[in-house]
Amino acid sequence: MARDRQMRLGAFLMGVGHHAAAWLHPSVDPRALTRLGHYVHQAQVAEAAKFDAIFFADNVAMLGPPSELGALAALPYYFEPLSLLAAIAPQTERIGLVATASATYLPPYHLARKFASLDHLSGGRAGWNCVTSGSDAEAHNFGLDHQYEHAHRYARAGEYVDVVKALWNSWEDGALIADQQARRFYDPTRIHRIDHEGPFFKVAGPLQLDRTPQGHPVIVQAGSSDDGIALAAATAELVFTAQQSREDAIAFRTRLRAAASANGRDPDELLVLPGIMPFVAETREEAQRLHDELLALVDPRLGIGFVSGLMDTDLSQHPLDGPLPEPASTQGWQSRQKLLVDTARAEGLSIRQLIARIITARGHKTVIGTPTEIADLLEDWFAAGAADGFNIMPPILPQGLEAFAEMVVPELQRRGLFRTEYTGRTLRDHLGLPFPQTPALAAAAE
């Protein structure tokens, strides 16, 4: 059984680490996040360990205005991620390249073209993590005074994904023929305008490049709100999620698979990868030491800033040991942020206690232990149907990724839970996802 069904592993790369104080750790070079080589090295480490993909999150604003408080945090989203993945592509061969891009402020034609270009440039390794932009800081960079409301964002995102997929399918497979003798660069009967007109978008198409090696890039989704689940069930092939317990993860995955089935989809074509922040070392004590060192580096003001961001409320005006005030707004909330804050309120945590609870992994599952202990947990979740694999979020980079690749991956391989070699060339191959036929071909095959 274990040998038939294997885990998928994503390497979630972010700056010099996912931990809020990563850049302050003495083993970390904080300037590394400004250097291409930092990311290329990590991609190569992940590829050598046979990860399915690397993954970059993103937003489109500086988080918070320039301030002494903001200066306590490194910049998590520095390079534009599509440019970064394009630079990494020729320096890797097999590993998938997944980037977040918001469906809120970039016209869908641009997004479809960028990801189609990356899929061609990488030989079929691109994935698009579709998110919506949920902060006023981002809205302010795009002519708006406030972000769109949550439901509006998701309704718009649903149509946006439809437009992007239609553009990706606007050339049938094989429409580019480049036949010098026939003097036909393409077959015009196999290229189609999309002529989309909806409530939010009007786009004629077709795209200006042919269908990509994967048919189209893998579609990823990371929202776990009701709207996010509906969008994922309709269109996503891979879902990243934050889950604190095995039981919650099983419930989430079960719900998502049921929703996909209800949409007439094969639930096995919708993979669920919870985020895991591993603190791994040869001994448990050593792993715990790294965890504790990082927690000790968290300035209380940084935690206040982080929770203020979650709450969309300036908590620096409230006593650190007092209760949480009411949030100013819930429009920008991601579901897991809401979950964390609701939990804190239900348990009556002070602001300080809430910070300590969530600052390490931003709501994702933290695991501290030896390679065996960490592999045990991953196997347990995987076997129980809590996950199709995991999105690994190293606390510090590149060290945390190197440690996972060197210590945990071999243990998973020994157990038959993870590949020892790539068997395909594209991200779809690695994930076991089918090649999406263009609608015209699919219709003809019926």
Place this chain on the structure above:
Amino acid sequence: MARDRQMRLGAFLMGVGHHAAAWLHPSVDPRALTRLGHYVHQAQVAEAAKFDAIFFADNVAMLGPPSELGALAALPYYFEPLSLLAAIAPQTERIGLVATASATYLPPYHLARKFASLDHLSGGRAGWNCVTSGSDAEAHNFGLDHQYEHAHRYARAGEYVDVVKALWNSWEDGALIADQQARRFYDPTRIHRIDHEGPFFKVAGPLQLDRTPQGHPVIVQAGSSDDGIALAAATAELVFTAQQSREDAIAFRTRLRAAASANGRDPDELLVLPGIMPFVAETREEAQRLHDELLALVDPRLGIGFVSGLMDTDLSQHPLDGPLPEPASTQGWQSRQKLLVDTARAEGLSIRQLIARIITARGHKTVIGTPTEIADLLEDWFAAGAADGFNIMPPILPQGLEAFAEMVVPELQRRGLFRTEYTGRTLRDHLGLPFPQTPALAAAAE
């Protein structure tokens, strides 16, 4: 004198060549335009020859609807050019990387971030060729029924450039400090919101990454209309232009330099590079043969399609040997397109005659000859003040670039007209352009 002032050379890369029939030539692999390696090879050839930069044009639509006529032409703008340059960056070391991006349909925050990312990723080699989108096909991909009017596009572009530059300057040099001891990742007093509010754009900033190795990417402009010249004189550092004669080129460069001076700028900080399509071989006969082979491959219908595009009028409904009809509209015209059509009308050319006149180089200067003959022409224009250098547009790729690099560049170097080694690391270094200080620093220095 020649040794003091040297030419700048750009390698203008487009698909498998600039000639309208390039993809049909038996020496050309038409599918090469879909492969990253095709472009990387050309960038490396240009870098080995010490070119200042490679350059990609762009638009954001398939040119013309899918049709048998369209199928006679290869796709000139296939990959999204910023992604392509990001993939080329780590496979080159010195050569400048210039991409066209339209100021019409991409929000300025996105553009500023993409080019800033490329400048960082490439160690200071990025340039932005700012154009406006002048076709209905592009408008149709972005929710509009028709393109914006010419004057509106340029007024909007002027404000757009201001926003982009303000974002590029929103971090002062040295604002990113990454000081673990002081626990400050950046100096908040040296990062500034831009809070731009104008007729067309409202953007808060700052950018989410620090000032780039070049201060900001080199700003390039390619419009030669009155509006284009005004925009270039205000903000451009490099201008690409189509000039048929030395005298016209002198007049254009003189006018542009005067306009820059009138804006209080040093005219030597605005370089003018006319496009040149070289047919070069060891003998003139051989060079002429390539020219004639390519012209013979041009299907008359393709020429009609091209001129129809220039005229924004379907000429297939008019007799090939009859006169040009009135254009349907002049809103989308670029100045050089207008010049060509006006010339044809003044000379009473038939549609067929107009096609033969302009199909080879789309209005750019064509030069056919031996390396010595071509170097003679370039030296003559350069010495006469017609150009600061040239943007080389090979008729077929990569062969035409290889031929120019192997035969013409050494001749220019022998004459002391072109560098034999790079002396700097950034595109600004190569071009001899100053490092732009951030406004705050410039003010402090006064």
